[in-house]
Amino acid sequence: MKRLHPSVISPLTGENKRGGEIIKATLALLVAASLSAAPVLVEAYNEKLITIPEDKVDTVTVVELSFSVDTSCYVLFTGGVVSRVAKIFLQADNTNLFPKASVSEYNASGIHINYTYPLTPGNHNVHLKLTNIKAGSQADCRNAYLQALIFLPDTATGAVAEQPMSDAEPSGNTPSLISSGPYVNVSGATELVDATGRVIENAIEDDKVYISNLPTGTYFARNGEQTIVKIVKVN
Numbered sequence: 001m002k003r004l005h006p007s008v009i010s011p012l013t014g015e016n017k018r019g020g021e022i023i024k025a026t027l028a029l030l031v032a033a034s035l036s037a038a039p040v041l042v043e044a045y046n047e048k049l050i051t052i053p054e055d056k057v058d059t060v061t062v063v064e065l066s067f068s069v070d071t072s073c074y075v076l077f078t079g080g081v082v083s084r085v086a087k088i089f090l091q092a093d094n095t096n097l098f099p100k101a102s103v104s105e106y107n108a109s110g111i112h113i114n115y116t117y118p119l120t121p122g123n124h125n126v127h128l129k130l131t132n133i134k135a136g137s138q139a140d141c142r143n144a145y146l147q148a149l150i151f152l153p154d155t156a157t158g159a160v161a162e163q164p165m166s167d168a169e170p171s172g173n174t175p176s177l178i179s180s181g182p183y184v185n186v187s188g189a190t191e192l193v194d195a196t197g198r199v200i201e202n203a204i205e206d207d208k209v210y211i212s213n214l215p216t217g218t219y220f221a222r223n224g225e226q227t228i229v230k231i232v233k234v235n
Contacts, residue, residue, distance in 0.1 A: 039151055039175045039176075040175070040176045042065055042148045043145065044180075054136055059131040064128075064146070071121055073119050075148050077097075077148055079146040080112035080113065082141065083110075085140060086130055087100050089113065100113075130144075176232060180235060189207060192220070195217060195220075200214065219231040219233060
């Protein structure tokens with residue numbers, strides 16, 4: 001079985017140029033378990049307002065992901081922000097990925113970017129970057145997110161690290177989602193159970209699985225007798 005080793009999502013760092021505040025958040029993935037060949041999603045968020053003033057041209061990281069894989073595979077990066085004036089782009093392993101996406105509107109709107117990227121075995125880092133559209137133009141963003149959907153090539157049916165003791169046990173093709181919350185989107189989920197099979201009450205509403213109040217660990221979102229996704233809650 002091929003392995004993916006989530007290591008550290010850190011830091012989610014941006015500089016608020018107006019207030020001089022350095023916005024930092026660090027998420028540590030303490031997951032040592034093997035993951036199956038099903039897709040694995042690693043994600044991070046930064047809801048802070050980040051601003052580059054119009055009198056300075058700069059580029060800042062608003063969200064960063066770090067992980068490692070032990071086999072060649074592909075990853076789909078997805079990132080975005082809410083902004084009035086901004087240009088964003090992805091940087092993977094110190095290489096800028098193009099094209100860039102930009103917005104210049106009177107009202108704030110969302111801009112998003114996707115990129116499929118080949119991975120070699122080893123450690124990898126990806127950044128969502130914010131910069132000015134042009135000199136003399138302010139850049140700002142909030143509610144930034146960055147996701148890495150990793151497709152491992154191994155088609156073997158391997159057991160997941162932890163399984164709920166129920167009739168809806170996940171298979172080797174059950175996708176994994178790694179997040180710190182506050183919630184994850186799981187379409188069709190009606191029930192959340194922990195690794196012992198205990199049902200977590202009032203955890204799902206409108207296809208959102210709320211995990212912010214749950215202890216770190218492994219959970220399974222289900223729809224009836226079908227396990228939809230394995231959720232790994234991290235700090």
